[in-house]
Amino acid sequence: MANIREIAKLAGVSVSTVSRVLNNHPYVNEKKRAEILKIIEEQNYVQNSNAVHLSTGKTMVIGVTLPLVNNQYYSSIIEGIAAEAAQHHYKLMVCQTNNNPEQERSILHLLKNKKIDGLIMCSRSSSCETLNEYAGYGPIITCEANDTTSVSSVHIDHYKTFLIGMEYLMKKGHRRIGYCIGRKNSFNSQHRKRAYYEKLRSIDVTPSPEWSFEECLTIQDGKDVVGKLLHTEERPTAMIVSCNHIAAGIIKEASRLGIRVPEDLAVVGCDDQPIGELLEITTVSSSSTLMGKYAFEMLHERIWRQQLDGKKEEKELTPELVERLTT
Amino acid sequence: MANIREIAKLAGVSVSTVSRVLNNHPYVNEKKRAEILKIIEEQNYVQNSNAVHLSTGKTMVIGVTLPLVNNQYYSSIIEGIAAEAAQHHYKLMVCQTNNNPEQERSILHLLKNKKIDGLIMCSRSSSCETLNEYAGYGPIITCEANDTTSVSSVHIDHYKTFLIGMEYLMKKGHRRIGYCIGRKNSFNSQHRKRAYYEKLRSIDVTPSPEWSFEECLTIQDGKDVVGKLLHTEERPTAMIVSCNHIAAGIIKEASRLGIRVPEDLAVVGCDDQPIGELLEITTVSSSSTLMGKYAFEMLHERIWRQQLDGKKEEKELTPELVERLTT
DNA sequence: GCTTGCTCTGAAAAGCGTTCCACATATTAT
DNA sequence: ATAATATGTGGAACGCTTTTCAGAGCAAGC
Incomplete structure (x- = not known):
């Protein structure tokens, strides 16, 4: 399939101009823009997202760890995360850890090798040190209280x-x-x-x-x-x-x-x-879906603030009693 | 953070040799290998996976679509997929579609722009044509029967x-x-x-x-x-x-x-x-977890067989009656 | 002694898009 | 009229790794 260079050649413009069109940069002559878009269409061209990721250093993917996928508590959190993430055009990489620190580490690793832009841990079994270590590679938020110095959390009290x-x-x-x-x-x-x-x-x-x-x-x-x-x-x-x-x-x-x-x-x-x-x-x-929403918001802000020195932040959700028939 | 070039320079070898070490290629002198590994360790180097993806054309990620994340039926399927995927070192990108064809298309698009190597659709609302179209960009498996010519399925009867x-x-x-x-x-x-x-x-x-x-x-x-x-x-x-x-x-x-x-x-x-x-x-x-397992197996095979001409395949799970107290 | 086949290594191309910088033209402000 | 700004465009560097190809050195086989 065609790449950006080919499109540029066909349109008789430079690669930069095609890139500008692709990214909606304003400084492109409207006529050229139309022409380029037409060629893109004809050639059925789409960006190779891996090239984009490599170039921009962002993947627009965030990781979510949870001990097991098939559990409604965690599913509710993910629901909250997913809704919020979708709005900001982020995709979710959902990773089951089985509460196994080894597996968890392999997911933290995704932060280091740039496969994800940030990580929400619905539950964690890794040590404090491990978490602090990986927090240096990208923002991490836990959905339970944690005793690290650098990892923020949203949690139910x-x-x-x-x-x-x-x-x-x-x-x-x-x-x-x-x-x-x-x-x-x-x-x-x-x-x-x-x-x-x-x-x-x-x-x-x-x-x-x-x-x-x-x-x-x-x-x-x-x-x-x-x-x-x-x-x-x-x-x-x-x-x-x-x-x-x-x-x-x-x-x-x-x-x-x-x-x-x-x-x-x-x-x-x-x-x-x-x-x-x-x-x-x-x-x-308290609502775990809401917790997921907050977790994404917090993560998102940190991804864009970039400064990894950001202070630890903690958001607590207050529980409420719902009286029903088992008491 | 260091990249492969720096490691090569520090070790006094070429980039290719470092790459060979990284990928466990046999033709590397043991002494050099050890030396290089030491430097990798010292420099806290890891591959940039986006560069790897770009270069290899594979991401080791598969997509999974489902209408909503917080539903036990779908969670069970994912459980089956996740277990099998983990064994083969694949990651899961879980995408909620809300049964919206627009959103579904945006996920199918991930196949086209190489963000995922394959896609399992637990449920779909896209048209047959759309599915057939995207099947040209990578293997797709649906977890329900479908009437396309090219998309395989695993489904409960x-x-x-x-x-x-x-x-x-x-x-x-x-x-x-x-x-x-x-x-x-x-x-x-x-x-x-x-x-x-x-x-x-x-x-x-x-x-x-x-x-x-x-x-x-x-x-x-x-x-x-x-x-x-x-x-x-x-x-x-x-x-x-x-x-x-x-x-x-x-x-x-x-x-x-x-x-x-x-x-x-x-x-x-x-x-x-x-x-x-x-x-x-x-x-x-019948077991939806099992269905997920089969779906991954089928997808995996297709990812490696590569030939997109592969015939449509259908696997049916036979249901069983479990008599309990509501009848 | 010469060929064949390993083992080992490096240079360079290929994979692809973004972005900075320089430059050119056009427009507005002074 | 001149300076300053806005608009538009291309070249080249940058992000990073894998892989192919060519070649060197060495051992085994005929």
């Missing part, structure tokens, strides 16, 4: 989320409260646990280790929780759960085993997955 | 799916059966409707227009269906529904309005979204 959930359950009279979270030591989990322990301490309850469930990632994990609850000495009367789909697993399994929700077991979910609405799960959450 | 569902409902004694589908005139919908009408005709039932619901895309749309069913003259005793999340909407709303499922209204869903399992929805489906 998970501490506050759990706080609101706990306070609500306690107000309802619950004292034996359990929790369910995903990755044991992630930043988010630490915050959630802090709220959990603080609140229980405030009413002088010492939580039993039997009330805590970690590494809950799938619906099945939620169901398994109920099985385990059956064998606890002092069964909790309420559970606060990091994700609605896990809450859903708990609720369905409870109902199957004849444990009444909310009478025997109250459940609070902590995100905005649609299954929460469908199953009428009481939820403390 | 939706005709058979509806057939199985209808037969099953009829065996259970239902005669007044309604349906719920997404886009009215999509290829998939046409097949579904054909099965629906054929089966009803086979038992001499003339379906009422009141039993058919089109443009059902969201959970809310499912709920709305129930509201409308209330006002039908002859209410159907069963519904066959293209997607489980819509079936879920129907079921929840029915239960809210005191319509018993399955006694008053039986519901069959027709995909493998996890909500089907969670809500114990009887389902006819």
